[in-house]
Amino acid sequence: MAYTTNFGTISVSGGFDVADVFPSKKIIHTLTGKRPKLESIHKRLDKILSDVITEHPGQHANTSDQESLLDVLLRLQASGEFKLSTKNVKAVTLDMFGGGTDTSSATLEWAISELIKNPRVLKKAQAELRDALKGKERIVESDLHDLDYLKLIVRETLRMHLPLPLLFPRECREACKIGGYDIPLKTKLLVNGWAINRDPAYWKDPDSFIPERFSDNPTNVLGTEFEYLPFGAGRRMCPAAVLGIANVEVPLAHMLYYFDWELPNNKPGDELDMDEVFGASVQRKNELYLVMKPYNFGKN
Numbered sequence: 001m002a003y004t005t006n007f008g009t010i011s012v013s014g015g016f017d018v019a020d021v022f023p024s025k026k027i028i029h030t031l032t033g034k035r036p037k038l039e040s041i042h043k044r045l046d047k048i049l050s051d052v053i054t055e056h057p058g059q060h061a062n063t064s065d066q067e068s069l070l071d072v073l074l075r076l077q078a079s080g081e082f083k084l085s086t087k088n089v090k091a092v093t094l095d096m097f098g099g100g101t102d103t104s105s106a107t108l109e110w111a112i113s114e115l116i117k118n119p120r121v122l123k124k125a126q127a128e129l130r131d132a133l134k135g136k137e138r139i140v141e142s143d144l145h146d147l148d149y150l151k152l153i154v155r156e157t158l159r160m161h162l163p164l165p166l167l168f169p170r171e172c173r174e175a176c177k178i179g180g181y182d183i184p185l186k187t188k189l190l191v192n193g194w195a196i197n198r199d200p201a202y203w204k205d206p207d208s209f210i211p212e213r214f215s216d217n218p219t220n221v222l223g224t225e226f227e228y229l230p231f232g233a234g235r236r237m238c239p240a241a242v243l244g245i246a247n248v249e250v251p252l253a254h255m256l257y258y259f260d261w262e263l264p265n266n267k268p269g270d271e272l273d274m275d276e277v278f279g280a281s282v283q284r285k286n287e288l289y290l291v292m293k294p295y296n297f298g299k300n
């Protein structure tokens with residue numbers, strides 16, 4: 001499966017950073033070569049965003065609910081209602097690409113990987129979909145409202161494979177003491193969502209993929225339950241949790257409804273490796289190769 005890399009922005013800006021260990025030394029990014037890399041990525045992205053804005057066809061939506069995000073931003077900028085520079089428009093547009101692409105595609109890829117490893121779950125999900133949609137030719141988002149098992153699969157995938165395992169870094173606004181440690185002002189803090197989502201204190205058999213665990217579990221994705229943080233929590237939590245879930249549910253439903261899936265050469269699913277690459281977003285280390293066979297609705 002292919003997914004975007006945002007020109008490496010995510011991999012360069014996330015993960016371990018030597019500068020975090022020497023916060024007082026501004027020169028570290030130059031010495032490690034990170035600054036030139038970031039500057040080159042910045043230039044390429046800035047050019048793309050400038051082109052997107054220049055080539056934007058202007059006011060073409062008739063009603064506000066037909067407007068794209070860029071339509072809205074450019075309309076507000078032109079109206080002078082808000083002080084919105086072109087730099088602001090570019091930043092918001094980039095945020096949407098950065099936040100919305102790798103996260104959703106990685107979750108989809110982990111979901112299908114887990115289903116290959118867990119054929120019981122795969123069969124149950126396909127039975128739910130094929131029973132509910134009864135040979136329907138096209139699936140739209142509203143068809144999925146009552147497909148509870150599909151939703152449980154996405155929640156369980158996000159528990160085990162949250163794409164941003166350390167969420168976004170926070171800066172300490174006042175000196176404090178936590179667990180006996182002095183935390184100075186402006187310390188960069190990372191929240192280990194990955195460890196929280198697999199903490200055996202909250203999750204029974206945390207390393208097993210069991211979507212049913214969510215069927216009578218009121219935990220939601222809104223960041224109000226701190227044992228489950230796939231979209232973070234607080235003011236800087238993901239503003240697109242609902243869209244993010246739809247971004248995974250809809251393509252996953254298509255994949256499971258229309259096709260049967262297996263590993264090449266009839267290899268059993270439990271032989272699929274689940275190695276991860278660490279970075280700001282956690283992806284599969286190795287490419288996922290699967291055999292897809294169109295499902296024959298006529299025969300069943």
Ligand code: HEM
Nearest residue numbers: 095099100103104164167168231232233236237238240244
């Ligand atoms: C499965 C899909 C997604 C997951 C798991 C996910 C997860 C996250 C997480 C963990 C954060 C950091 C929250 C924190 O530190 O408290 C975040 C931030 C963000 N996400 Fe998402 N996200 C997803 C999809 C999307 C989509 C589709 C968009 C936009 C189209 C988006 C836009 C953003 C933005 C703009 C931020 C930064 C918010 C800020 O800085 O205040 N995300 N996301």
